[in-house]
Amino acid sequence: MYTWQKIIPLIFLVGIIATFFFMYISGENFNDNHASVKHSEGIIDIRSEDEFKKEVIESDKPVFVKFYATWCRPCHMLSPIVDEISKQYKDKINFVEIDVDRNTKIANTYFVSNIPQVMFFKSGKRIDTLMGLRKKSDYINKINEITK
Numbered sequence: 001m002y003t004w005q006k007i008i009p010l011i012f013l014v015g016i017i018a019t020f021f022f023m024y025i026s027g028e029n030f031n032d033n034h035a036s037v038k039h040s041e042g043i044i045d046i047r048s049e050d051e052f053k054k055e056v057i058e059s060d061k062p063v064f065v066k067f068y069a070t071w072c073r074p075c076h077m078l079s080p081i082v083d084e085i086s087k088q089y090k091d092k093i094n095f096v097e098i099d100v101d102r103n104t105k106i107a108n109t110y111f112v113s114n115i116p117q118v119m120f121f122k123s124g125k126r127i128d129t130l131m132g133l134r135k136k137s138d139y140i141n142k143i144n145e146i147t148k
Contacts, residue, residue, distance in 0.1 A: 042086045043095045052106050055096050056121050062146050063121040064139075066097045067112045074133040075116040081136050085143070092147040120146050 043066075046052050056063045066082055068075035086095040100107040100115060110119060110126065118130045120142060128142060 042090045043082065043097055046096050046098045046103060046106070048103075049106060052096075052098070052103070055094065057124040059094055059121070059124075062093045062143075064093050064095045064143065065119045065121060066095075067100050067107060067110075067115055067117040067119070068097060069100050069115055072115050078116045078133055081139065085136065085139055089140075089143050089147075093143055122146060 044051075044055050046055060056065060064082075064086075066075075066078065068078070082095065082097075098106055100112055114131050116133060118134075118139065119126050120128045127146065130138060130142060
């Protein structure tokens with residue numbers, strides 16, 4: 001007869017195996033979490049604080065900064081919206097993306113606690129923030145407001 005001491009670890013083990021099985025059949029890449037991230041041609045993927053300083057703080061144009069994580073589903077839903085907007089507004093505003101898992105210091109500096117999160121910078125200063133997944137028109141309205 002099985003005792004609870006034997007059944008609980010067995011249930012735990014089955015749960016772990018099931019998790020990896022479903023990740024495998026769903027196409028999740030758990031070997032390299034960053035491999036599936038695709039960036040549009042006009043969007044800069046920030047990988048360091050020096051790059052952030054150069055591309056955002058020292059930029060002559062306003063900057064659209066998207067904070068995301070590779071495991072975040074709403075972030076993946078936002079990507080095609082940002083890709084489309086970046087093609088339309090590339091002459092007015094620069095677009096960058098920051099993976100919060102790779103750039104924790106930048107994320108902590110700007111108190112990024114929810115993702116996706118979009119910040120707008122102008123003359124090196126953060127001037128506005130949009131949290132969560134929003135309608136495309138919200139981002140376009142904010143860009144038009146900032147680039148007047």
